[in-house]
Amino acid sequence: MTESLSLYRTPTVFESFPALVAAESTRHGGVSPFPFTSLNVGINTDDLPEHVEENRRRFFSSLRIDPARVASSYQVHGDRILTVTNPGRFDGFDALITNRPDQFLTVTVADCTPILLYDSGQQAVAAIHAGWRGTVARIVEKTVRAMQAEFGTRPADCFAYVGTCIDECSFEVGPEVADQFGDADKRFDAGRQKYFINLKTANAAQLAAAGIPGHQIGVSPYSTVLHNQDYFSYRIENGKTGRMLALIGIRSPGTAR
Structure with missing residues (x-):
C-alpha cells in the first residue's frame, strides 16, 4: 500500500x-474537531455538514476527482447491488x-470491510461494503456474479483489495454471530x-471462491482499531466518530495520469 500526503492510502495491488483510481481515506488532513478528528467524510454523522463537505472536497480534490462524478449509497448492511449508470446518491445498496x-x-466505512474490484478485461469496477451481515450474505461473491x-x-481478469477494517483480535462477537x-x-x-x-480472511476467501487468483487479491495491513490514530473505529470510539471512504473508478483516456 502506498501513501499520498496524509488524506488517503492507495492499494498496491x-x-x-x-x-x-483507487484509494482509502484516512482520518488526517481535515477540518472536523474532536470526536470527528479530522477528515470525517461521513454524511450521516453528527459532525457539522459544512465540515463534512469541506473534508470530502479535500479528499476528492487530492485525487483530482470532480465530486459531481461520484456515486454513493446509504448502506443498510444488506446484499443489494446497484449498476451505476449515472453518478449520484442512492439508497439501500451495499455494492x-x-x-x-x-x-x-464509493463506500463509507468505520470498522466494516470495504472491498474494491477492478476488471482489467472489461474495464469495470466495484465498491463493496461488507460488515459481518454482508459477509455472511456473501455480498462479495454476489457482486462478482453481477459483474x-x-x-x-x-x-x-479481476484484481481485488480487501480494505482497512476492524481486526480479528478486536472483533469480539457472541455465538449468535459466530455460528454464521x-x-x-x-x-x-x-x-x-x-x-x-x-x-478480512472471510472476504478474501469469497474473492478466491469467485475465481479471482490469489496473487491478484490484496489485503490491507491496517486496522481501524490497532491503527485508530489513522482510521475511525465505530466500536472503539463508542459510535461517536467519523467515517472513511473507499473509492474506485477508471479515468477516461483523456484524463488518465
Missing part, C-alpha cells in the same frame, strides 16, 4: 493500472458496480468465553 469511465464509486452478468467479467461463520474465520477465546471474527 492496483499500482500497475495508471488509469485506475456499486459500473463500466462507465469517469464514474467513481459477470452485466459486463461479461472474467474473474481471472466457518471455522477458518473465527476463533474462540476460552478465557474470555467469546468468539473473534476475521472479516
Whole structure:
C-alpha cells in the first residue's frame, strides 16, 4: 500500500493500472474537531455538514476527482447491488458496480470491510461494503456474479483489495454471530468465553471462491482499531466518530495520469 500526503492510502495491488483510481481515506488532513478528528467524510454523522463537505472536497480534490462524478449509497448492511449508470446518491445498496469511465464509486466505512474490484478485461469496477451481515450474505461473491452478468467479467481478469477494517483480535462477537461463520474465520477465546471474527480472511476467501487468483487479491495491513490514530473505529470510539471512504473508478483516456 502506498501513501499520498496524509488524506488517503492507495492499494498496491492496483499500482500497475495508471488509469485506475483507487484509494482509502484516512482520518488526517481535515477540518472536523474532536470526536470527528479530522477528515470525517461521513454524511450521516453528527459532525457539522459544512465540515463534512469541506473534508470530502479535500479528499476528492487530492485525487483530482470532480465530486459531481461520484456515486454513493446509504448502506443498510444488506446484499443489494446497484449498476451505476449515472453518478449520484442512492439508497439501500451495499455494492456499486459500473463500466462507465469517469464514474467513481464509493463506500463509507468505520470498522466494516470495504472491498474494491477492478476488471482489467472489461474495464469495470466495484465498491463493496461488507460488515459481518454482508459477509455472511456473501455480498462479495454476489457482486462478482453481477459483474459477470452485466459486463461479461472474467474473474481471472479481476484484481481485488480487501480494505482497512476492524481486526480479528478486536472483533469480539457472541455465538449468535459466530455460528454464521466457518471455522477458518473465527476463533474462540476460552478465557474470555467469546468468539473473534476475521472479516478480512472471510472476504478474501469469497474473492478466491469467485475465481479471482490469489496473487491478484490484496489485503490491507491496517486496522481501524490497532491503527485508530489513522482510521475511525465505530466500536472503539463508542459510535461517536467519523467515517472513511473507499473509492474506485477508471479515468477516461483523456484524463488518465
